[in-house]
Amino acid sequence: MLDARPILFFDSGVGGLSILAPTRRAVPQAPIVYVADSAGFPYGVKDEAEIAGRVPALLGRLAERYAPRLIVIACNTASTIALAAVRYALDIPIVGTVPAIKPAAALSRTRTIGVLGTAATVRQAYVDDLAARFAADCHVIRHGSAALVTLAEAKLRGETVAPATVRDAVAPMLASPGADKLDTVALACTHFPLLADELALAFGPGVTFVDGGPGIARRVADLTRGQSFARTTPDVAVFTGAIGAGLEETLAKHGFGQCIPL
CATH class of the missing domain: 3.40.50.1860 (Rossmann fold)
Incomplete structure (x- = not known):
């Protein structure tokens, strides 16, 4: 039946x-x-x-x-x-x-990964635990952005998202100590894969993005x-x-x- x-x-x-x-x-x-x-x-x-x-x-x-x-x-x-x-x-x-820290760590060659989510997500003990279990040998750079959530929703409404606004939203992550070795970023907000093209431009070549989908x-x-x-x-x-x-x-x-x- x-x-x-x-x-x-x-x-x-x-x-x-x-x-x-x-x-x-x-x-x-x-x-x-x-x-x-x-x-x-x-x-x-x-x-x-x-x-x-x-x-x-x-x-x-x-x-x-x-x-x-x-x-x-x-x-x-x-x-x-x-x-x-x-x-x-x-x-x-x-x-x-939950943040795709395990696959991000598995992919990283430089052992420097990012966790890009909302402020409420990246500060959670749950994320601490994932990083300790699956990325203990990695330098993990976290950044929370409310702006990217708003931009993703705007894009889905048919609005144009300027690449510069996405670059500004991730600038603190790219300015963090050790970010020059960043090669893999876990997109720890389900809105963020909707900005895949804009994020690729913001981070530049050589950075791989993973998500939980x-x-x-x-x-x-x-x-x-x-x-x-x-x-x-x-x-x-x-x-x-x-x-x-x-x-x-x-x-x-x-x-x-x-x-x-x-």
Whole structure:
């Protein structure tokens, strides 16, 4: 019997589309509900207590409404702060998105890597632990940028993003001690892969970028292996607050038949 339960993707905005894309390729038949917490956007400038309270409560409501077979928290900030609490509260598989420090360290030849995320993500003990476990022999340069999140959202709305604004946003990382040896950067915010071309220009040749998208897709495929899928309604994008101008057209291009308020 075919199963119409969706996979639910959750982010503060639309950065989670960078995680959704490889997952769609891995399980193209899966119905999708994408939730953007636009009423709480952006998470990266909020304190930990607010995120730790907001995310589990909101995902509890969403689980009741949409009865997903699996939830992907497509947000590094929410995952590094609230993943354990969400898993404790909900009796369904929860896949988090955490900084891709392990693959970054594996790729680095200079043993100097960057972790580029939001301020709330890069300061987390969760990131300390990942760096200690997987990049102990690396010089790890962290930088948090709220500006890049805003720029990624603007790009998805169809606005032009000036390369100079991206260069300015990452300038503190490039000016850090040892940054001349930087050869690999973990994009620790799901918004940032959406600025891949602009970031490549800002960092210049010789720097490789990695993110959690491919790993998340493999994990979702593993967790749903052998399950049946039925798409009885169009995939839907849900917003807790305002739907930004221009986003409905972008979401339609990503396969969403409708955008609705929560």
